[in-house]
Amino acid sequence: MLEIERFILGPIQTNSYLIADPSAQKTVVIDPAWEGSQIVKEARKRGWTMTAIWLTHAHFDHIGGVAGVVDEIPPGKRGSLPIGLHQEDMEIWKNKGGAPMFGMELDPGPQPNLLFEHGQSLSLGSLRFEVRFAPGHTPGHVMFYCSEEEVLFSGDVLFQGGIGRTDLPGGNHRNLLHSIQTQVLSLPDSTRVYSGHGPPTTVGRERERNPFL
Numbered sequence: 245m246l247e248i249e250r251f252i253l254g255p256i257q258t259n260s261y262l263i264a265d266p267s268a269q270k271t272v273v274i275d276p277a278w279e280g281s282q283i284v285k286e287a288r289k290r291g292w293t294m295t296a297i298w299l300t301h302a303h304f305d306h307i308g309g310v311a312g313v314v315d316e317i318p319p320g321k322r323g324s325l326p327i328g329l330h331q332e333d334m335e336i337w338k339n340k341g342g343a344p345m346f347g348m349e350l351d352p353g354p355q356p357n358l359l360f361e362h363g364q365s366l367s368l369g370s371l372r373f374e375v376r377f378a379p380g381h382t383p384g385h386v387m388f389y390c391s392e393e394e395v396l397f398s399g400d401v402l403f404q405g406g407i408g409r410t411d412l413p414g415g416n417h418r419n420l421l422h423s424i425q426t427q428v429l430s431l432p433d434s435t436r437v438y439s440g441h442g443p444p445t446t447v448g449r450e451r452e453r454n455p456f457l
């Protein structure tokens with residue numbers, strides 16, 4: 245069983261997801277947007293051990309809480325906490341996710357030490373997730389798909405009734421549409437989609453009603 249806890253955090257109301265396999269008492273945080281300590285405290289309250297940080301992409305509103313999460317990890321274990329990001333988003337990460345462009349200061353935390361690749365398998369307790377490369381919103385955007393639970397964490401690729409913006413550095417509208425076609429709409433209609441902003445949706449609902457597709 246996959247448990248999903250959604251937090252809406254930071255200046256752009258970004259969704260952060262604490263996902264867990266409660267039977268293994270293990271948790272991963274997807275896109276700690278802001279206030280990382282709050283996310284870790286919730287995990288601790290549930291008795292879950294933080295095993296990794298998975299980043300869909302490096303925009304500041306998705307990485308702003310990484311430093312706060314890492315600060316809550318006991319010093320001896322901090323260095324071994326995997327922080328995953330795709331190589332193609334490292335440049336955005338080095339530019340602090342674009343925060344200075346929006347007149348903001350940001351501590352991006354430790355450099356990602358796990359480089360995601362398309363098709364890579366990630367584990368959370370007994371659950372398996374597949375990394376799906378979906379460039380367009382950023383050059384190195386990835387999504388996380390769990391087939392046994394029929395759940396997709398889509399970051400800023402697809403929203404309920406919307407798609408990711410492509411006017412920021414590295415954005416490409418054609419690539420985004422191609423990613424949605426091949427990496428999202430290829431999934432079963434019943435797949436639940438948890439995106440980077442806004443409420444959850446399903447592949448079927450977006451296939452039918454999303455005005456951008």
Ligand SMILES: [Zn+2]
Pocket residue numbers: 301303381400
């Ligand atoms: Zn973004």
Ligand SMILES: [Zn+2]
Pocket residue numbers: 256258303305306400440441
């Ligand atoms: Zn975002």
